[in-house]
Amino acid sequence: MEQAVAAADPDVDLVRAMAAGNQNALAELYERHADLMLGLALRIVRNRREAEDLLHDVFLEAWRAAKDFDPNRGRVRTWLAIRMRSRALDLQKSARVSRNAGDSGLDRLEDQEARTSPDHGKVRAALGGLPADQRQAIELAYFEGLSCSEISERISVPIGTVKSRLAAAMSKLRTTLGYGKEAA
Amino acid sequence: MIDLEELLPLYALGVLAPEEATAVERALAQEPRLVSKLAQYQATAGELFSAELRVAPSLDVKARLMSSIGAGRFERFAARFAKVFDVTLDGARELLAWIDNPGKWEPMNALSKVIHFPAGPACAGADTGFVSIAPGGTFPYHRHGGDEVTLVLAGSAVDSTGKVLREGDQIEELPGTQHDLTNTGQEDFLYASRVYGLDYITKPE
Structure with a gap:
């Protein structure tokens, strides 16, 4: 199924062109996904300047790593998002971003310039369809990069319960997002 | 006994302790059936970013x-x-x-x-x-x-x-x-x- 998804991904040709040194291809890939990646970065680091620096760095990294992109392993925008999330979490965990630094970033996130993507509604609805405790666990894991034990500490719930909530949530999300049947 | 099936989605999310992650990797090497299941969870985790709103970057x-x-x-x-x-x-x-x-x-x-x-x-x-x-x-x-x-x-x-x-x-x-x-x-x-x-x-x- 993933191969079918990859084959239908129009970004794959852009990344191939980037690997061949086509600078316009990177410009186009940036135009297509920069605002989605910035939304993700802002959600994690909550500071517009830091988030925009990450945006530059992630697309530069994509330019340099274009040769290594394997379309059989998923979509281009997922490839970008994995890099962005990882860099943003590293930055968020370092001392460079103060906890209070980012209110401006959050404001920007909520104002009118923020737009939605075709998948935004689908994923948002899938997350919204989870029981509140499962959604909270998923958000702490994905957007804050916390491990099971850290989540357990953060919300004062036994680690076994955290694991069950995450597993149940992922199982439902997998089904809702069309990646497989629940409880095979 | 750890339920490896239950650990797969947690592994995909990257939330496991190192020793649990190692146990999952060992199981994956032995049971190809788990590999495709893990891929589904990884694809799922890979979609979560889409829940965020798009924000237009500065032109610079x-x-x-x-x-x-x-x-x-x-x-x-x-x-x-x-x-x-x-x-x-x-x-x-x-x-x-x-x-x-x-x-x-x-x-x-x-x-x-x-x-x-x-x-x-x-x-x-x-x-x-x-x-x-x-x-x-x-x-x-x-x-x-x-x-x-x-x-x-x-x-x-x-x-x-x-x-x-x-x-x-x-x-x-x-x-x-x-x-x-x-x-x-x-x-x-x-x-x-x-x-x-x-x-x-x-x-x-």
């Missing part, structure tokens, strides 16, 4: 990105810049991209601003940076203890000895030289500088 981010890959407005200076500041060509491009990053600039006075950047080992002990002077602005009178290299990236200026500096010029001053620099043009005067022992002194009458 794209300009910086294009500079960093060698398609920027200062690309024609990249090779010379790399030589003067002892950095790689890619390093030069990334530093030249800083010019388009408003967050990097620090004000010097009402009409001029500076970015200090790190240069290579051959520039040890030097002050290396970009300086931008708005039309009518002056870089204050100073003397350098060591030599000075100025690479003019945009605009034009005149120094107090009457020397005219124009875009593309690379000027090397000897130790002990003293002067100021006034932007006499209509656009910002922008240059990269490598200077040792800069002293601001009173301009002689």
Whole structure:
């Protein structure tokens, strides 16, 4: 199924062109996904300047790593998002971003310039369809990069319960997002 | 006994303790059936970012990105810049991209601003940076203890000895030289500088 998804991904040709040194291809890939990646970065680091620096760095990294992109392993925008999330979490965990630094970033996130993507509604609805405790666990894991034990500490719930909530949530999300049947 | 099936989604999320992750990897190596299931969970985790709203970046981010890959407005200076500041060509491009990053600039006075950047080992002990002077602005009178290299990236200026500096010029001053620099043009005067022992002194009458 993933191969079918990859084959239908129009970004794959852009990344191939980037690997061949086509600078316009990177410009186009940036135009297509920069605002989605910035939304993700802002959600994690909550500071517009830091988030925009990450945006530059992630697309530069994509330019340099274009040769290594394997379309059989998923979509281009997922490839970008994995890099962005990882860099943003590293930055968020370092001392460079103060906890209070980012209110401006959050404001920007909520104002009118923020737009939605075709998948935004689908994923948002899938997350919204989870029981509140499962959604909270998923958000702490994905957007804050916390491990099971850290989540357990953060919300004062036994680690076994955290694991069950995450597993149940992922199982439902997998089904809702069309990646497989629940409880095979 | 750990339920490995239950650990797969947690592994995909990257939330397991190292020893649990290792146990999952061992199981994956032995049971190909688990590999495709894990791929489904990884694809699921890979979609979660789509829940976020899109936010339009500032225009300068794209300009910086294009500079960093060698398609920027200062690309024609990249090779010379790399030589003067002892950095790689890619390093030069990334530093030249800083010019388009408003967050990097620090004000010097009402009409001029500076970015200090790190240069290579051959520039040890030097002050290396970009300086931008708005039309009518002056870089204050100073003397350098060591030599000075100025690479003019945009605009034009005149120094107090009457020397005219124009875009593309690379000027090397000897130790002990003293002067100021006034932007006499209509656009910002922008240059990269490598200077040792800069002293601001009173301009002689």
